[in-house]
Amino acid sequence: MKKIAILTSGGDAPGMNACIRSIVLTAEHYELEVIGYKHGYNGLIDQEYKLLAPANVTNIIQRGGTILKSGRCDDFHTEEAGRAAANNLQDLNVDVLLVIGGNGSFRGAHHLCKYYKGQVIGLPGTIDNDISGTDATIGYYTAIETALDSIDKVRDTADAFERIFLIEVMGRHAGFIALNAAVASAADRVLVPEDCHDIDLEVDKIIEHLHAVYSQRGISSFIVVTSENLLPGGVITLAKMITDKTKIECRPVILGHVQRGGSPVSQDRILATKLGAYAVEQALAGQNNIMVGEHNSQLVTHPIEISWQQKKPLDEYLLKIQQQLFHTK
Amino acid sequence: MKKIAILTSGGDAPGMNACIRSIVLTAEHYELEVIGYKHGYNGLIDQEYKLLAPANVTNIIQRGGTILKSGRCDDFHTEEAGRAAANNLQDLNVDVLLVIGGNGSFRGAHHLCKYYKGQVIGLPGTIDNDISGTDATIGYYTAIETALDSIDKVRDTADAFERIFLIEVMGRHAGFIALNAAVASAADRVLVPEDCHDIDLEVDKIIEHLHAVYSQRGISSFIVVTSENLLPGGVITLAKMITDKTKIECRPVILGHVQRGGSPVSQDRILATKLGAYAVEQALAGQNNIMVGEHNSQLVTHPIEISWQQKKPLDEYLLKIQQQLFHTK
Amino acid sequence: MKKIAILTSGGDAPGMNACIRSIVLTAEHYELEVIGYKHGYNGLIDQEYKLLAPANVTNIIQRGGTILKSGRCDDFHTEEAGRAAANNLQDLNVDVLLVIGGNGSFRGAHHLCKYYKGQVIGLPGTIDNDISGTDATIGYYTAIETALDSIDKVRDTADAFERIFLIEVMGRHAGFIALNAAVASAADRVLVPEDCHDIDLEVDKIIEHLHAVYSQRGISSFIVVTSENLLPGGVITLAKMITDKTKIECRPVILGHVQRGGSPVSQDRILATKLGAYAVEQALAGQNNIMVGEHNSQLVTHPIEISWQQKKPLDEYLLKIQQQLFHTK
Amino acid sequence: MKKIAILTSGGDAPGMNACIRSIVLTAEHYELEVIGYKHGYNGLIDQEYKLLAPANVTNIIQRGGTILKSGRCDDFHTEEAGRAAANNLQDLNVDVLLVIGGNGSFRGAHHLCKYYKGQVIGLPGTIDNDISGTDATIGYYTAIETALDSIDKVRDTADAFERIFLIEVMGRHAGFIALNAAVASAADRVLVPEDCHDIDLEVDKIIEHLHAVYSQRGISSFIVVTSENLLPGGVITLAKMITDKTKIECRPVILGHVQRGGSPVSQDRILATKLGAYAVEQALAGQNNIMVGEHNSQLVTHPIEISWQQKKPLDEYLLKIQQQLFHTK
Structure with missing residues (x-):
């Protein structure tokens, strides 16, 4: 394995930059090359990308937004888009695509797997926390x-x-x-x-x-x-x-x-750093069409479709004490 | 002089509590009694007040809002309201009323002076900064x-x-x-x-x-x-x-x-503290129907009506560089 | 069961006030009376306490420190101190003592159980996170x-x-x-x-x-x-x-x-609120000589001595990526 | 006039980046070229510099530190250093050097004027506020x-x-x-x-x-x-x-x-922006060996030596109320 690509997609979330940094530094450790597509899947289709070396991720862990820009790409569910993206990845000899985003972005990743010979791994990045398979999402x-x-x-x-x-x-x-x-x-x-x-x-x-x-x-x-x-x-x-x-x-x-927006709090920076490093390791282990997450303080992988097929529940106890205990009178 | 009353009126502003604290501690220094009316002029009309001793203003300098609550009192411009307020102040032997608020509150203070034998002093407290006679307002x-x-x-x-x-x-x-x-x-x-x-x-x-x-x-x-x-x-x-x-x-x-809302930044806490102390000193000096303010780093007094009769200008240079310099292309 | 007492002991931690609030409001729901001892175990020995009604815990969730004050009590491990504390609790008809603090405070709680006929429950409150039996501590x-x-x-x-x-x-x-x-x-x-x-x-x-x-x-x-x-x-x-x-x-x-110090972040306020409510429920369930905690998103109880007898490990993966991955070159 | 150079010198202060941004954007407006020396006077002596275009100052207004790095240069008071710096500026056809820093940096600027045919202007940037000729300093x-x-x-x-x-x-x-x-x-x-x-x-x-x-x-x-x-x-x-x-x-x-460190508060960003724009205007007006400042809400210039020759006093009233009023009992 030689080359990793990253994109950030959907609504931006604080900690996406921390995650990009972690991927790039972990890749450096394992002597992998990294490129970043810009504007989410749009950049993947338009071949808009740049090399990401350690110097490019200096002093970004604390910054909100995403240095790769994000974007929505409504047509990405089509066969045409999937094939175009796969071809572009193959043209650049990309072995693994890492997608940082929410449910919509994960569906895009899953769709891409139909056409792309390489590996695709999703990293949960959204402020909404509405992704199953991980206790918390980046942001x-x-x-x-x-x-x-x-x-x-x-x-x-x-x-x-x-x-x-x-x-x-x-x-x-x-x-x-x-x-x-x-x-x-x-x-x-x-x-x-x-x-x-x-x-x-x-x-x-x-x-x-x-x-x-x-x-x-x-x-x-x-x-x-x-x-x-x-x-x-x-x-x-x-x-x-x-x-x-x-x-x-x-x-x-x-x-x-x-x-x-805003500078990510410590918990988001730490989660982003762990998931970024872990995703590179899973990439090296040959995983494909999966998402990474953290559950009960353990890093985990799941088939990527679990992220939207299962409904993630609220903390029942928290809801109970908010609604019932403190407010009956 | 023996007794001071305070009220906070109109939109609340961060630093009002710091100002109340400063008034109470300065009054303590000069051995004056302090009471606080609640809900702005409403409390003055309804005789809703409490004693304010140093212990009541401990640990409030950093808190947003106002411990005296605020309120709008649309009828305060009537003769009836003015007379009622004046009577209430006189019943409690209040020598000076300090009003922390914006233009509307200052108009109320000015109106009260027609009926009240004691002194009235306005302290500019509003986030809008739309009060002439002071470079900045509390909040x-x-x-x-x-x-x-x-x-x-x-x-x-x-x-x-x-x-x-x-x-x-x-x-x-x-x-x-x-x-x-x-x-x-x-x-x-x-x-x-x-x-x-x-x-x-x-x-x-x-x-x-x-x-x-x-x-x-x-x-x-x-x-x-x-x-x-x-x-x-x-x-x-x-x-x-x-x-x-x-x-x-x-x-x-x-x-x-x-x-x-929010904890007041240092500049608001400092301004509030200075204006509070200065207002008590002006009260002791017998001033009436005035506002206190800070202009060019000096504490000043003005007839209270200056606050709404003069239009306070924006910083012309700042407007120029924002509109013209940085954005011609 | 009728009456609960609370104390905060050892180094103060942001979120202690949120925990006190939660206990008081939960107790109100279950129609229990609450008193708070001041200065940790010192107040328990000196019978320095006050009633805690819902009005006493308004607007404290966001405040650092502890409204009950804290304190260290080096002599609390003696039989004399244990007996004095137990007698004082019994004199006030306290059924359950809730201790918010760290390991030292939990040892004190365990010691007290030898002499006190009521129940004692520990709530983990320390910035150091060095308490086993809970993933995180308040603060x-x-x-x-x-x-x-x-x-x-x-x-x-x-x-x-x-x-x-x-x-x-x-x-x-x-x-x-x-x-x-x-x-x-x-x-x-x-x-x-x-x-x-x-x-x-x-x-x-x-x-x-x-x-x-x-x-x-x-x-x-x-x-x-x-x-x-x-x-x-x-x-x-x-x-x-x-x-x-x-x-x-x-x-x-x-x-x-x-x-x-400082206003507690959301995670500490939420943890403190959950543990406070849960501790009252465990008190009602008759638990004694235990600590409450949260592990893998579930509220749990343990014998209180687990808190210091087991060594709580660091996150090995986090240590690895910090020391090894990002810094080999 | 064609070319401006900037350097940041001495202890870094929040707002230095906002000031650099303002200088670059104002220079763009007046169609001037800008270069930035790195590490303060050290970069001036070592000819370490880079072009500063508007794209280089995007998204820096909120960042602490200085993108030009700072540094102390203990030998800059020597004739040798002064001549070397002057020669380097002349070699690059720099018309004006803008120095953002404190008293020590201003002395360096004054010293340089003996050898340099161009103009030198100081902008007060230090957290200490110990520079006469301006009510506040950047940071x-x-x-x-x-x-x-x-x-x-x-x-x-x-x-x-x-x-x-x-x-x-x-x-x-x-x-x-x-x-x-x-x-x-x-x-x-x-x-x-x-x-x-x-x-x-x-x-x-x-x-x-x-x-x-x-x-x-x-x-x-x-x-x-x-x-x-x-x-x-x-x-x-x-x-x-x-x-x-x-x-x-x-x-x-x-x-x-x-x-x-830290992201500059609004007052520092605004002061830095005004002083940066004003310094470029003063450069165009041919000023030399001066500092810019703000006094009583007006932008002003002074001979640069005023900055250290006059002792800037504390606010006497503020000191009085802190020491005397609130603490006599």
């Missing part, structure tokens, strides 16, 4: 921290004014960021897709909870953290629903793209 | 830093995806936060009310700039920082306007209430 | 982050000047903070007690590594992260040893007590 | 913030244990960082060179203050912030002096090189 810890930092700030003003804030965080269709940020910020309630099956019912529960708090403590601040994509219009609609029923003003806050 | 530096921190994060993902982001920051009708955050974050353009008289023209300038950047660097990230209240719908409308004309997707981000 | 994640933040800053100046820095972090006799901070900060080398058996040999390895870097890259910055307590004089001695042998100036930096 | 605001952030953390543990901490901050022979960090962190006392003429007397004052606090509040935490270079052995000696006299344990903390 997830930083996103929680960023959301928490913002909610801590909103709570200052919520407390000063004794107001109701509805704060929408990212997570695509998973509630990992919302649940963790809610617990860590002492939010009064959380709405996550895994536990929110009837939005009207949830609104009623929030209102009941709100009244309980008011009757107990008097007017007070109240914070609800919600996942995105729970209802059309998100927290803006939700705020209207609550205000319509209670005549109490609610302020919606959408944290937005801030959550994708 | 302003922290708001810039919070906005900057968020824009730095958005830039990571903007760079990774080579996308256009429009980021709306606070400031009410002033561009201080927007201009400073834009310069500090190396934003490509800034829109501030002081310099934005025709939004269509500004959109054209942004598009021209965007095309220049694209033709020079190829597709690239591009960040516009805008003040709030520039046009109906804010950055969401603005994003549509640009996309309609260019077919390029723009992502709007509204930083929102995050900007009011 | 550990924040300490890594604080160390990382400082090393990131030192690296700026190391790079600007191309200097050698030796940075000493906390950890008592364990290398958890050092190893994780070193990997996350892209440090060139790490010295941890688990892997450092001959300091002269380690110095030789550092010098060899240093020469390799210099010959490859030219003069360059170089950062070594070390645990405390590795050799008399710590990094100051180490710097002299390296300078004596190489004539190259090394700058020692001792991060010190900064590492114990 | 100063960030250093205060970094020190404050650390002291806030130490206070957590000081409060938890009710301990005495002595915290030594940087500043060379000036107390700017110490005084501002002390006020902002609500430290109990501050020791600065401008106000500390007899260390034994100061120790007595600290002890008297300590006793007053203890008699009033009982055992309590107590924090003293001191400048570096106040006495041999710094805070370690100071801690021994206090312990010898009081038998109370004091913990010394030296914040060290952490204070030079």
Whole structure:
């Protein structure tokens, strides 16, 4: 084995650069050459790439974003795209392609395996943590921290004014960021897709909870953290629903793209470094069409399709104590 | 003189607690009693107050929000409210009322002077920095830093995806936060009310700039920082306007209430501490119907009405270099 | 069961307040009364305590330190102290004592069980992470982050000047903070007690590594992260040893007590919240002389003596890639 | 005028990169060429330089350190060095040299003017703020913030244990960082060179203050912030002096090189951007042997020797309220 290629695909996540660095330095150790495609699968199709030597990854472990740029490539599921990509990899004598990204990127990797004679390995990189086969994904810890930092700030003003804030965080269709940020910020309630099956019912529960708090403590601040994509219009609609029923003003806050950026926290840098090194070792061991992950503090591999075929559950205990214990009165 | 009262009013700002602490400790030095009204002028009318001893202000210098809570009191401009407040102050033998807040709060203070026999002194506390008579207001530096921190994060993902982001920051009708955050974050353009008289023209300038950047660097990230209240719908409308004309997707981000909270940065804690101590000294000197401020590193007093009667200008040089120098190509 | 008591003991750790909050709110749910002893075991002996109601734990989840104060109590291993403590608990009709602290505090808890008829449960709270029976301890994640933040800053100046820095972090006799901070900060080398058996040999390895870097890259910055307590004089001695042998100036930096403080990061707040709730549930289940922990994402209990009788190992893979992979050249 | 050269010299300071960026972009606007010497005056003597185009300064505004590296050059005061540097500049047809650094660097710039036919302009960049002719220096605001952030953390543990901490901050022979960090962190006392003429007397004052606090509040935490270079052995000696006299344990903390690094805060980025742009404009205006600065919100120039010939005073009011008001009891 001689040559590795890397690409970062889908939504960028803090720690992707730390992962690229780890791959490049591990490859150097094993005397492998590394190239990086730019803009995700787009660069693979357009043959846009550059050599990645150790000097190219100096002083990037702490930087958000990705030095390889990312991109979405909606047509990559076609046979034409798959063949083109495979040909390009073979033209450059690439032995292994490492794909850092989320579920969509992993599906692309799986698709590519049909046409490409080399190996393909996925490294889970997304703030949403919605990939089975690994306890955490690269970028997830930083996103929680960023959301928490913002909610801590909103709570200052919520407390000063004794107001109701509805704060929408990212997570695509998973509630990992919302649940963790809610617990860590002492939010009064959380709405996550895994536990929110009837939005009207949830609104009623929030209102009941709100009244309980008011009757107990008097007017007070109240914070609800919600996942995105729970209802059309998100927290803006939700705020209207609550205000319509209670005549109490609610302020919606959408944290937005801030959550994708920032210097990665230590846990993301460490996970990225471990997965990068481990992926190179798995490449050397001849693995193909797999993903790497960390489960119960052990590095693991899985068939890549496990990442989207299995639904990754929330921490049930955490959800229970957030919803039930702290808020029955 | 024996007794001082404090209230915090209007939008809360980081550093209000540091200011309360400074007032209480300075009053202790001069052997004055201090009470704090809660919820701004509402507490003054409702006689909701508490004693403030040194033990009550321990470990608050670093905390956002205000331990006295804040509030808006829309009826405070009436004679009835003014007389009620004056009576309440006199009933408690309060000699001086210190009001920490923005322009609206200062107008309330000025109104109160018509009915109240004691002294009233305003301390400028607002993130918007839109108060004449002082170079900076308590909370302003922290708001810039919070906005900057968020824009730095958005830039990571903007760079990774080579996308256009429009980021709306606070400031009410002033561009201080927007201009400073834009310069500090190396934003490509800034829109501030002081310099934005025709939004269509500004959109054209942004598009021209965007095309220049694209033709020079190829597709690239591009960040516009805008003040709030520039046009109906804010950055969401603005994003549509640009996309309609260019077919390029723009992502709007509204930083929102995050900007009011957070632990105050050093400059806000220091300003708050100086203004708090100075206000007590001015109270002892018999001053009334004034505001305190800092101008050219000197503590100053002004008739309180100067705060809203004079328009405080942006730093012209800073605006020039942001708009002209760095972006002609 | 009616009444729970809490104390925080030994070195304070970020997240202790989050844990206290969780215990109090969970107890409220189960209609239990809670008191908190002050200054660790000292308060237990001196009967210095206060009631802890939900209102006492509002707005503390984000605060470093401990509202109960901590303290060391060197005499607590005596029979006299054990009996006095047991009597005091029984006088107040305390059913369960929850001890948040490290190994020393857990030994105290175990000792107390000999004399006390009620239950004692330990919750692992220390930045050092040197407690078996739990994957992480409350405060550990924040300490890594604080160390990382400082090393990131030192690296700026190391790079600007191309200097050698030796940075000493906390950890008592364990290398958890050092190893994780070193990997996350892209440090060139790490010295941890688990892997450092001959300091002269380690110095030789550092010098060899240093020469390799210099010959490859030219003069360059170089950062070594070390645990405390590795050799008399710590990094100051180490710097002299390296300078004596190489004539190259090394700058020692001792991060010190900064590492114990600060607002807890999300992972510590969440762990603290889970362990607090779980400890109350275990108390209700009648458990005694145990510790609670989290292992492989599951909440667990162990006999409390496991915490110090078993040696908790470092992550071998992480140590390998830090020492071997990235630094052979 | 055609060509500008830049160098960064002496201790690095956050914001130096923002300043380099501003110079390069302003020069681009005026169609000037820019080169950057590496390692301060060393690179000027060794002809180690590189071209600086806009692409070289992308994404550096937020980074600590200096992309040009810094360095000290002890021999630069000699005629030989001055002539060599002048010759090198003339060989490359450099019209203006911009020196970003502190007093020592400014002396070097002044010395160079004796031999060099072109222009030399100094831009004040140092965390110490000990340069007359400008209210603040590039890096100063960030250093205060970094020190404050650390002291806030130490206070957590000081409060938890009710301990005495002595915290030594940087500043060379000036107390700017110490005084501002002390006020902002609500430290109990501050020791600065401008106000500390007899260390034994100061120790007595600290002890008297300590006793007053203890008699009033009982055992309590107590924090003293001191400048570096106040006495041999710094805070370690100071801690021994206090312990010898009081038998109370004091913990010394030296914040060290952490204070030079980190992403610059907004005020440093803005100051650096303004001074960089203004320096290029002054270069175009033909100025020589001057420094640029900002005083009372106006950009100014001064003969460069003013920077070290005048002693820059501390804010007297701030010192007064820190020493006298808050701590008489």
